[in-house]
Amino acid sequence: MLEFAFQEPMFALEVIIGGLLSGIMYSLVALGFVLIFKASGIFNFAQGALVLFAALTFVKMLEFGVNFWLAIVITLAIMMVLALSIERVVLRPLVNQPLIILFMATIGLNFLIEGLAQGIWGAEVHSLDLGIPEEPLEGLMDAVGISITYFELASAGIAAAMVFGLSIFFNKTRVGRALRAVADDHQAAMSVGIPLQHIWALTWAAAGIVALVAGMLWGAKIGVQFSLALLALKALPVLILGGFDSVAGAIVGGLIIGALEKFSEVFIGPYVGGAIENWFPYVFATVFLLFRPQGLFGQKIIERV
Amino acid sequence: MIYREAGQFKTSYEADEAIFPVRQDRVFVIGLLVVAFFVIPVIGNDYWLRSVLTPFLIFSLAALGLNILTGYAGQISLGTAGFMAVGAFAAYKLSTGIPELNIIIVFILSGIIAALVGIAFGLPSLRIKGFYLAVTTLAAHFFIEWTLTHFGWFTNYSTSGVISAPEMVLFGYTIESAESRYLLALSIVVVMTLLAKNLIRSELGRAWMAIRDMDVAAEVIGIPMLKTKLLAFAISSFYCGVAGALWAFIYIGTVEPQAFDINRAFEVLFMVIIGGLGSIYGSFMGAAFIVLLPILITNIAFAFGANLPAEVLTNAQLIIFGSLIIFFLIVEPYGLARLWQVAKEKLRLWPFPH
Amino acid sequence: MSVPDRNIGGELLKVDNISLSFGAVRAIIDVSFDIREREIRAIIGPNGAGKTSMLNVINGVYHPQEGSITFNGQERAQMKPHEAAEQGIARTFQNVALFRGMTTLDNIMTGRNLKMKSNFLSQALYWGPSRREEMENREFVENIIDFLEIQAIRKTPVGRLPYGLQKRVELGRALAAEPHLLLLDEPMAGMNLEEKEDMCRFILDVNEEFGTTIALIEHDMGVVMDLSDRVVVLDYGRKIADGTPDEVRADQAVIDAYLGVSH
Numbered sequence: 001m002l003e004f005a006f007q008e009p010m011f012a013l014e015v016i017i018g019g020l021l022s023g024i025m026y027s028l029v030a031l032g033f034v035l036i037f038k039a040s041g042i043f044n045f046a047q048g049a050l051v052l053f054a055a056l057t058f059v060k061m062l063e064f065g066v067n068f069w070l071a072i073v074i075t076l077a078i079m080m081v082l083a084l085s086i087e088r089v090v091l092r093p094l095v096n097q098p099l100i101i102l103f104m105a106t107i108g109l110n111f112l113i114e115g116l117a118q119g120i121w122g123a124e125v126h127s128l129d130l131g132i133p134e135e136p137l138e139g140l141m142d143a144v145g146i147s148i149t150y151f152e153l154a155s156a157g158i159a160a161a162m163v164f165g166l167s168i169f170f171n172k173t174r175v176g177r178a179l180r181a182v183a184d185d186h187q188a189a190m191s192v193g194i195p196l197q198h199i200w201a202l203t204w205a206a207a208g209i210v211a212l213v214a215g216m217l218w219g220a221k222i223g224v225q226f227s228l229a230l231l232a233l234k235a236l237p238v239l240i241l242g243g244f245d246s247v248a249g250a251i252v253g254g255l256i257i258g259a260l261e262k263f264s265e266v267f268i269g270p271y272v273g274g275a276i277e278n279w280f281p282y283v284f285a286t287v288f289l290l291f292r293p294q295g296l297f298g299q300k301i302i303e304r305v
Numbered sequence: 306m307i308y309r310e311a312g313q314f315k316t317s318y319e320a321d322e323a324i325f326p327v328r329q330d331r332v333f334v335i336g337l338l339v340v341a342f343f344v345i346p347v348i349g350n351d352y353w354l355r356s357v358l359t360p361f362l363i364f365s366l367a368a369l370g371l372n373i374l375t376g377y378a379g380q381i382s383l384g385t386a387g388f389m390a391v392g393a394f395a396a397y398k399l400s401t402g403i404p405e406l407n408i409i410i411v412f413i414l415s416g417i418i419a420a421l422v423g424i425a426f427g428l429p430s431l432r433i434k435g436f437y438l439a440v441t442t443l444a445a446h447f448f449i450e451w452t453l454t455h456f457g458w459f460t461n462y463s464t465s466g467v468i469s470a471p472e473m474v475l476f477g478y479t480i481e482s483a484e485s486r487y488l489l490a491l492s493i494v495v496v497m498t499l500l501a502k503n504l505i506r507s508e509l510g511r512a513w514m515a516i517r518d519m520d521v522a523a524e525v526i527g528i529p530m531l532k533t534k535l536l537a538f539a540i541s542s543f544y545c546g547v548a549g550a551l552w553a554f555i556y557i558g559t560v561e562p563q564a565f566d567i568n569r570a571f572e573v574l575f576m577v578i579i580g581g582l583g584s585i586y587g588s589f590m591g592a593a594f595i596v597l598l599p600i601l602i603t604n605i606a607f608a609f610g611a612n613l614p615a616e617v618l619t620n621a622q623l624i625i626f627g628s629l630i631i632f633f634l635i636v637e638p639y640g641l642a643r644l645w646q647v648a649k650e651k652l653r654l655w656p657f658p659h
Numbered sequence: 660m661s662v663p664d665r666n667i668g669g670e671l672l673k674v675d676n677i678s679l680s681f682g683a684v685r686a687i688i689d690v691s692f693d694i695r696e697r698e699i700r701a702i703i704g705p706n707g708a709g710k711t712s713m714l715n716v717i718n719g720v721y722h723p724q725e726g727s728i729t730f731n732g733q734e735r736a737q738m739k740p741h742e743a744a745e746q747g748i749a750r751t752f753q754n755v756a757l758f759r760g761m762t763t764l765d766n767i768m769t770g771r772n773l774k775m776k777s778n779f780l781s782q783a784l785y786w787g788p789s790r791r792e793e794m795e796n797r798e799f800v801e802n803i804i805d806f807l808e809i810q811a812i813r814k815t816p817v818g819r820l821p822y823g824l825q826k827r828v829e830l831g832r833a834l835a836a837e838p839h840l841l842l843l844d845e846p847m848a849g850m851n852l853e854e855k856e857d858m859c860r861f862i863l864d865v866n867e868e869f870g871t872t873i874a875l876i877e878h879d880m881g882v883v884m885d886l887s888d889r890v891v892v893l894d895y896g897r898k899i900a901d902g903t904p905d906e907v908r909a910d911q912a913v914i915d916a917y918l919g920v921s922h
Contacts, residue, residue, distance in 0.1 A: 108627045233443070273455040518761065
């Protein structure tokens with residue numbers, strides 16, 4: 001099977017590049033998870049629902065005739081309100097509970113937000129045009145015969161900008177450092193006067209912003225519809241591969257998973273009956289974890305007794 | 306009868322380790338079983354037996370299976386639906402391959418096959434922990450789903466996509482009527498619940514809980530990690546596998562991978578959360594809750610005269626499910642079973658408040 | 660109060676030139692000492708001296724990079740936790756490591772796990788040998804419960820117990836294994852005077868009645884001096900003194916370490 005890849009190196013390269021670019025799109029979804037995990041240790045299962053909610057809200061604003069930029073502002077405002085309500089209604093009462101309970105609460109939240117999103121905005125499929133052409137860059141096509149679209153390039157650029165922004169935020173700002181302190185130990189952070197509630201609300205709002213960006217790009221690609229919520233399932237192998245608490249991990253993990261997924265689909269899939277992209281990333285990530293249980297960039301936990 | 310244990314003195318450790326040490330509990334459970342076996346089949350109509358009670362029993366079994374793994378042994382799993390699918394398809398292959406095999410044996414063997422698959426996918430749990438493990442159990446789910454849909458051998462190369470479960474014959478009787486299906490499910494569930502209860506109160510059950518509560522300490526006192534964790538995966542998958550076989554054979558009568566999609570895994574997980582992690586009662590209460598809730602929502606909507614479109618109902622269900630889970634976690638993270646226990650403790654002291 | 664007729668035997672455990680580090684942090688540096696049969700051996704030292712790490716090395720939670728551990732005449736480079744348990748080494752932890760969701764009785768019963776041999780199928784049936792085994796071990800555990808005077812909390816989930824009682828239950832769990840060597844990590848930390856006296860009594864009783872060898876870490880010097888036959892002192896991961904309580908108390912290096920003389 002692999003001989004084929006060697007016989008057609010240009011084709012193989014194109015497949016891998018296509019994979020890397022779609023991998024960046026997975027990274028965008030994964031970033032939302034990482035953000036919340038880093039700041040609170042919570043594995044937020046509702047990130048996919050947040051993506052759906054943001055994209056639906058945004059596309060509805062456009063359909064109401066709201067100007068593009070204003071629609072972004074309004075959607076961001078709504079995501080903020082959602083984040084504040086989540087903090088107030090769900091997280092605050094659960095503050096001293098074990099993380100597994102918080103994880104389960106986010107599963108509940110996932111269904112609640114999915115229901116709300118579709119209940120308020122309807123369940124139809126909307127198309128979304130961000131004004132970025134889906135055409136290949138001609139120069140590149142002519143020069144080396146590899147097809148990359150403007151849209152793919154723009155997504156990669158936006159993702160890179162977000163990673164850069166988030167890294168600065170976590171490492172260089174006061175709030176970012178407070179976030180990391182909170183993730184390390186909720187009670188200790190509270191006892192030195194870090195306002196847990198504000199921090200959590202802020203993180204969820206940031207995750208909402210990331211969700212909006214992911215929702216816009218994915219929505220433009222596959223249409224704004226329920227399957228956006230299922231993107232979370234695509235992001236999970238990325239997360240465990242990269243490590244739950246690493247921004248860099250989300251990106252590198254996304255690239256690896258994206259490339260592998262496409263590569264295996266084209267070069268391995270046909271030999272085993274196809275449609276392996278649903279499980280291949282999971283199995284790959286699982287096998288990887290056997291050798292490195294904390295993922296590529298995750299923090300190793302030394303157990304103290 | 307007032308709920309009191311005063312005057313019931315235990316004179317041996319055996320009496321103290323009985324399943325229901327308090328006499329009133331014993332009476333209650335025996336009463337419940339009598340009603341379930343002899344009264345309900347007589348008074349229950351076809352709809353209730355076939356579409357409510359039978360799926361409730363089967364869900365309870367799956368929830369019990371997941372509770373063993375997640376609630377008792379502390380390993381979060383989203384692979385439940387996958388293991389149920391293995392059980393269903395194993396039962397299908399066994400009963401079509403060897404038609405003379407007794408149906409009970411078919412169910413047991415299907416459970417064992419599911420257990421073996423469970424062991425294979427449980428192996429990573431020795432290295433991988435917590436949320437990482439939860440994600441890797443999805444590998445099991447998606448891999449199983451893909452395998453069953455992509456290889457014709459599993460469906461006996463059926464082209465229609467819908468495979469009828471073969472007829473079930475037990476001791477010369479054909480299990481066809483709603484009553485007989487209900488009674489078969491009930492018998493299996495009662496026996497398997499008893500076995501689970503025995504395991505939980507024995508050495509293995511304690512070893513599971515020890516690993517759940519603090520795995521380093523468990524290892525230090527000599528509890529074998531490999532064996533204990535893999536047994537949790539195996540026995541949990543056995544229960545889920547049998548539940549899957551019952552689902553296909555007794556409940557819907559067809560064998561289809563779509564019946565075991567990822568939402569089914571979440572459904573069972575909710576039962577365990579709402580019912581109570583680490584509680585056998587809880588598995589049943591959670592299953593009852595999740596089975597009855599959609600019926601209740603539909604009926605309430607109907608009572609208000611609204612013939613709501615299916616789409617609205619689905620969204621309403623999502624919202625209500627989601628809210629209830631959050632509500633339960635906030636009010637009582639340990640589920641309905643804990644509420645029941647608190648109620649009993651209060652009842653024991655009643656009418657004195659403290 | 661090391662009495663001559665304490666009937667102390669030969670060497671039970673010996674650690675030789677143990678070094679342990681986590682990345683760049685050196686927790687234990689070239690430490691050697693031994694523990695004799697039936698003695699009570701204290702390990703003391705300021706915070707961060709490597710005492711808990713030492714216990715973790717002895718029962719296999721941590722694996723040292725250098726050195727060897729000899730237990731019962733068998734020498735190995737490192738222990739594994741289950742090996743240690745099978746050899747008869749039991750342990751309590753600094754920050755109580757009980758199984759919080761389980762009752763006192765069940766917690767102590769888990770300590771018997773190595774004595775219980777019936778397989779899971781017979782446990783599921785709760786029949787014959789499995790049931791008998793359960794009852795025999797229950798009886799053993801009830802004796803421990805009586806010994807530690809915790810009958811009243813037998814069926815209470817340990818998460819609901821006050822700290823002092825949790826420490827006692829944890830001792831019970833360790834005793835249930837009928838250990839040859841018992842490692843106690845600050846068994847009296849956070850206790851009031853009365854609780855401390857009870858705990859001292861339990862430790863001495865265990866040592867005298869069952870002949871159990873005990874190694875303990877303790878900060879309360881009064882307790883250490885009263886209980887132990889010999890004391891080893893660690894500071895910044897190194898051994899700075901080893902001997903009877905009186906010898907150690909008079910040692911200049913020990914005094915310096917405790918008073919914080921600069922190195």
